[in-house]
Amino acid sequence: MSTLEAPVSRGTQQQGQRGIDPRAPQFNAIVTAVVLVAILVTPTPVAIALTALQAALFATGAIRGVQKTPHAWAFRTFVKPRLSAPTELEAPEPPRFAQAVGLVFTVVALVGFAAGVLLLAQVAIGFALVAATLNAVFRFCLGCELFLVYKRALAARIA
Numbered sequence: 001m002s003t004l005e006a007p008v009s010r011g012t013q014q015q016g017q018r019g020i021d022p023r024a025p026q027f028n029a030i031v032t033a034v035v036l037v038a039i040l041v042t043p044t045p046v047a048i049a050l051t052a053l054q055a056a057l058f059a060t061g062a063i064r065g066v067q068k069t070p071h072a073w074a075f076r077t078f079v080k081p082r083l084s085a086p087t088e089l090e091a092p093e094p095p096r097f098a099q100a101v102g103l104v105f106t107v108v109a110l111v112g113f114a115a116g117v118l119l120l121a122q123v124a125i126g127f128a129l130v131a132a133t134l135n136a137v138f139r140f141c142l143g144c145e146l147f148l149v150y151k152r153a154l155a156a157r158i159a
Contacts, residue, residue, distance in 0.1 A: 019089025020067055022139070025098075027079055028071040029135035032057075032102070036129040039109075040122060048113045051125065055106035061099030065092055069099075097150070098135075098143020102128050 035054050039047045061069045105128040112121030131142040 018092055020092045020095070021075075021080065021086045022088070022090045023083065023086065024072055024075045024080075025066055025095040025141065026135060026139050027075045028061075028066065028069065028095075029132045029141075031071050031074075033129060033132040033136050036125055036132055039125050040129070044113065044118065047121070048110070051106055051109050051113065051121070054128075055103060055110060058099050058103035058106055062096060062103050066095045066099060067092060094144035094147040095141060097147035098131075098141050101143040101146060102131070105131075 032054065035050055039050045039054070042050065057069060057071070061071075066072060105124045109121040109124040109128075112118065112124060134140045134142055
């Protein structure tokens with residue numbers, strides 16, 4: 001678990017605090033990594049369509065929260081019933097911020113595709129793929145860590 005994934009105990013969550021199963025964002029990252037690899041290995045028209053789809057998925061996670069994405073529904077429906085209950089829950093804000101970071105990279109990729117700068121699009125997708133792979137394989141959420149940096153900088157600015 002990254003330093004940002006603030007655990008929320010089950011008891012605390014029942015008292016009104018929200019928390020998400022920490023395995024759900026990892027599942028999301030696995031699916032995202034597969035889509036991002038597909039973007040890099042398919043012809044440009046298909047890559048553009050997949051990038052737009054992934055941008056829409058990132059936008060959903062950033063705007064509505066990671067627990068409201070199609071990936072979260074798939075996790076709840078097909079994966080979670082086969083797992084034991086999580087020992088702790090995590091705050092949804094860091095993964096939500098990570099979705100916003102992913103959205104930025106996919107939008108940059110879309111701009112690159114639209115401008116005919118294939119290298120820009122591929123590099124942006126490559127950065128997103130690195131972040132998704134870190135989360136999928138090691139459960140290290142790079143976007144969540146950026147959220148921590150952002151919160152620290154905001155707190156230092158206020159103090």
